[in-house]
Amino acid sequence: MIKVGIVEDDLHIREGLRLLVNGTPGFSCLHVFESSEEAIDQLPGLNLNVVLMDIHLPGKSGINCIIQLKPLCKETSFLMCTSYEDTESVFTALKAGASGYIIKNTPPSKILEAITDIYQGGSPMSSHIARKIVQSFQTTENNTILESLSKRENEILIALSKGLRYKEISDQLCISTETVRKHIRNIYQKLQVQSRTEALNKAYPRS
Amino acid sequence: MIKVGIVEDDLHIREGLRLLVNGTPGFSCLHVFESSEEAIDQLPGLNLNVVLMDIHLPGKSGINCIIQLKPLCKETSFLMCTSYEDTESVFTALKAGASGYIIKNTPPSKILEAITDIYQGGSPMSSHIARKIVQSFQTTENNTILESLSKRENEILIALSKGLRYKEISDQLCISTETVRKHIRNIYQKLQVQSRTEALNKAYPRS
DNA sequence: GAATCAATACCACTTTAGTAGTAATTTAAT
DNA sequence: ATTAAATTACTACTAAAGTGGTATTGATTC
Numbered sequence: 001m002i003k004v005g006i007v008e009d010d011l012h013i014r015e016g017l018r019l020l021v022n023g024t025p026g027f028s029c030l031h032v033f034e035s036s037e038e039a040i041d042q043l044p045g046l047n048l049n050v051v052l053m054d055i056h057l058p059g060k061s062g063i064n065c066i067i068q069l070k071p072l073c074k075e076t077s078f079l080m081c082t083s084y085e086d087t088e089s090v091f092t093a094l095k096a097g098a099s100g101y102i103i104k105n106t107p108p109s110k111i112l113e114a115i116t117d118i119y120q121g122g123s124p125m126s127s128h129i130a131r132k133i134v135q136s137f138q139t140t141e142n143n144t145i146l147e148s149l150s151k152r153e154n155e156i157l158i159a160l161s162k163g164l165r166y167k168e169i170s171d172q173l174c175i176s177t178e179t180v181r182k183h184i185r186n187i188y189q190k191l192q193v194q195s196r197t198e199a200l201n202k203a204y205p206r207s
Numbered sequence: 208m209i210k211v212g213i214v215e216d217d218l219h220i221r222e223g224l225r226l227l228v229n230g231t232p233g234f235s236c237l238h239v240f241e242s243s244e245e246a247i248d249q250l251p252g253l254n255l256n257v258v259l260m261d262i263h264l265p266g267k268s269g270i271n272c273i274i275q276l277k278p279l280c281k282e283t284s285f286l287m288c289t290s291y292e293d294t295e296s297v298f299t300a301l302k303a304g305a306s307g308y309i310i311k312n313t314p315p316s317k318i319l320e321a322i323t324d325i326y327q328g329g330s331p332m333s334s335h336i337a338r339k340i341v342q343s344f345q346t347t348e349n350n351t352i353l354e355s356l357s358k359r360e361n362e363i364l365i366a367l368s369k370g371l372r373y374k375e376i377s378d379q380l381c382i383s384t385e386t387v388r389k390h391i392r393n394i395y396q397k398l399q400v401q402s403r404t405e406a407l408n409k410a411y412p413r414s
Numbered sequence: 415g416a417a418t419c420a421a422t423a424c425c426a427c428t429t430t431a432g433t434a435g436t437a438a439t440t441t442a443a444t
Numbered sequence: 445a446t447t448a449a450a451t452t453a454c455t456a457c458t459a460a461a462g463t464g465g466t467a468t469t470g471a472t473t474c
Contacts, residue, residue, distance in 0.1 A: 071350065094341050095345060097345055099338060099341060100334070100338075100341075117334050118338075121335060121338055122333070122335045122337065123340075124337075125334070127307070127324050127329030127330050127331050127332070128328060128329045128330075130307075130329065130330035130331075130332055130337050130340075131306060131328055131329050133330075133340055133341060133344060134307075134330045134340060136344055137302065137340060137343055137344040138301070138302060138303075138304055143278065150450060150451085151450085152450070152451065152452095160404070161404070161408075163400075163402050163404035163405035163408060165402075165429095165431090166430075166431075167430090175452065176452075176453060178452085178453050178454060178455090179451070179452050179453060179454095181431085181433095182451085182453075182454095183450095184431085184432080185432075185433075186450095188433095193370075194432075194433095195370050195372075195431080195432080195460090196403075196431080196432095197368070197369075197370035197403060197404065197407070198370035200404070201368075201369070201370060206368075206411055357420060357421085359420070359421065359422095372460070372461090373460075373461075382421085382423085383424080385422085385423050385425090386421070386422050386423055388461085388462080388463095389421085389422080389423075389424095391461090391462080392462075392463070392464090393420095395462080395463095401462075402461080402462080403461080403462095
């Protein structure tokens, strides 16, 4: 039995979804919420399996709702519902902790399929959204910068990124600390920076 | 006309795919390769739209092949082919620059669909793989550590992450540099570290 | 009202990091 | 073969970072 929750402001859609879920063997929906605020208030602790959440809610949006709820409901998967394929919103929602999404006018059987899919560890989504996500996590390394550094300089930069001190780096690479200093000075000059942190931020930007 | 390439060691599969692609209006396959090495040698410059690549190739694997090729063929999308749903390999391939994947015994019509999909900017993949990817890019912040720091300490940590010097931080926050030092000393103690870089690595780990 | 914590500030001191210039040796490329 | 770049190494100096201790104030909690 998959325990489903619904967060949806539109009465008709909300009741329609509830009827669909409760009318299907293997699914049950005992909790529906009209707003993000209501959901944030009551949802934690209910231990639902899947929550259908409208992405565009009046007041606090479904995305902000997830941002708050996800850390409190680790075991619950969130399936976003949107009226059209709003790539940006969906993308943001997924980043915030949603696991998939469906378009609202999806046929009922497909909605149930999506709920089952997400419950079983899938992420129902269009291949177009999938591509955007794949791209965002592909390690598009900033080769330009790293390639301007020599092999040794790159080694040293990696050591710097670990927080090692000059002495530790020189021991590890079996060269004098003076040489390490020299390399680092050259690195800083190439990257046009004045400190370790600046260099690392240029070479390995964080997300 | 979608220009397709094929990298596949098995003669039968390779020729089967080639026939399928060339026998379909709107698709053409003028280049097939038996190995990663061959592909790496000849593929750059061909400006293909989509390359079907076997994930398990003798010699250099399809994954390593992509790692080398992707930076040289930014305009080419890679569609991995695998005999079974090998989540780990597929995941790695996507990280390396592939855009989607199909299971080898997919019916021909679906293969063509996948090629079209990837060409039009989609990422054909199962929802199970999609979930893994979504999870990997969800910003699962390490709240535990950050929450152990006070509001002010977090502000200062952010300033540290930008590479600012103590003087710059104190100016920015309108407090004395001595106070900044004190805060930083407390941060280091809480995080059990001895330097800025170590602190940042603990607080904001890079991927 | 006492205790705790966060934020502020200062002093004294040590260590590490960064800047500047020079130079020998090796490796790769023209 | 000569040039260019990379790697190695040194000295001398300055600036910044890190360590240790103490202390005051205001807010929050018990």
